[in-house]
Amino acid sequence: MKRVPLFVAIVLAAALASTGCTKKAEAPNEINLFAWSEYVPQGVIDGFTAETGIRVNYETYASNEEMLAKLVSGAQKYDLIQPSEYTIEALIKEQRLQLVDWAKVPNFKNIGQEFKNLPHDPRQLYSVPWMAGSVGIVVNTDKIKEPITGYNDVFQEKHSGRIVVLDDPREIVSWALATVGKGPNDVTPQTLEQVKPILARWLPLVKVYDSDSPKTALLNGDVDLGIVWSGEAALLYAENEKFQYVLPAEGAHQFLDSLAIPIDAPNPIGAMAFMNYILRPEVSRLISADFPYTNPNLEARKLLEEPELDNPASYPPGNPKLTGFSDIGDSAVAIDKLVTDLKAKG
Template sequence: MKSYLRLLAALAALAFAVSARAAEELNLFGWSEYIPQPVIDGFTKETGIKVNFETYSSNEELLSKLVAGGGSYDIVQPSDYTAEVMIRQKLLAPLDLSKLPHLKNLDPEFTHCGHDPEGKYTVPYMSGTVGIVVNTERVKTPIKGYRDVFDPKFKGRIVVLNDNREIVSWALDTLNLPVNTITAANLAKARPLVADWVKLVKVFDSDSPKTALLNGDCDLGIVWSGEAAILWNQSKKFQYVIPAEGAHRFIDVLAIPAEAKNKDAAHKFIDYILRPEVSVLISDAFPYTNPNAEARKHLSAEALANPASYPKGGGKIETFRDIGKAAADIDRLVTDLKSAR
């Protein structure tokens, strides 16, 4: 009888363990068109952890949700300068590096950067630039910088990111003003340029700006480099240009909110992403610059030759930093000008 009861207890414990494993969930909040579904499915198959994936289209949307209460998310995917804000506001949990053995695969160029100098809170996911795409079959004049794109003759033929800070940074670069020191005087200087430029734009799209170029609605764009890389893979008529005035280089990272409920699963997912055989799947689907040095060894020669994924030459490259309350000033400026166009 005792043996029978012990057997029942063991079976009950096993059933509970299986049920708990099956019920474990990870809530991921990330950019749209950035994490391939097969990567998520592979993680679930290996660990039994279900991934609930919610997307956003701007860093501002992510930040506002985390400020309002980030306890519903276990992993977030901010850009570097937004991660810097989150660290300052104590919205992120320190990482347990002992649970991330595959950190060794990262290229040191992308670690311990300005947004997280000690590498305590973030892990690089993908990097890239914001640059110009030209349909060379329909645009025959040389395009080297922002002023070339925002020529009145291209009115109604331009797609740009729906990102206020990006748009203002292009004007600041054009005027040779700093993009990370935002003053009222500099915004006043940038305002006329931005006012003229937004009137020329046909499509504002941060989610999939390549679509307007692929379907022929637009002939020029200022887009994420990964979108430009996909266009180049589709047709070599789409050429990528690093603007002569300067281009923004970003590092998008993975981080764990301070209020996350499943930090252990979050560490498992991050380390899974850092495996070369997983990271290369991300590059295959979304060809940004991969900060995983071991994964890059598995990329094809054509992938490494993609001028948008791994650009050579061009103008100056700069990163964004936390600009504090000036972000709201930028939002007001661009929102006002868009509504008036």
């Protein structure tokens, strides 16, 4: 007899789940922000809402492709997304983005020239740079005494089993391309054939492939060298200065994450207000404080403190050779297959 209430409770719970939570207040002023996890500080969102009264629904993703999957499905309408350069390019090609009305985003003037009119958005019609970063080499200088200046210094027999790299076929192939003097976007069957023997030599030397947290293996001392995101390198450097960041002499990938407005955004005006808000130096400064990437906002950089600017992973000294990725279409499949084959053999 005692089971009856239990059953009723179960049915009630089920009914509650299906009705109670689906209704969504159609608030006139809110924006749906779809961005990388942890990339938009809560303080920035709260500040924006306090000032404009526009509520921000912050949904997150962990890779450009994850974002695309949900965006393309049409399950949800977003006002702002935060893709990397090659994804912006693909989205523009497919006419998935709206033009930004620059009159509504006057603070765009704070962005440095070298971050404007880049190949992925050549006329700067669709995107507002958020943060830039690079992929470079981290060296544990306690263990590796010789100078490391490029990819070939990393992938040597004597470093076998002491290397962590990003688990990302496109990145890995771009490094090999750089060593034969090709750019990261120079992906053709011929160039892939050319780098195949190089990769066949490199991959067996790698101990760990990790895109999510390559810092773990370095901090644990399980590896001494890494080719990782600059953000990871900055965290490592902050933990211990023995972890030095080197941008490879052969050239490196500079990524640039930007804000953009999907074509079917319900509230583009609110989205542009958000763009303008985050371009304020004092707001942009908060983002830098939270995440040690390269801030393209020159006015905000003036507000940064010495240690932040001195972190070589955030603001690399000298004049490194940096290139963005462009959308390479079907060649991505060939790259994937190449690296999978080589890994399977290793």
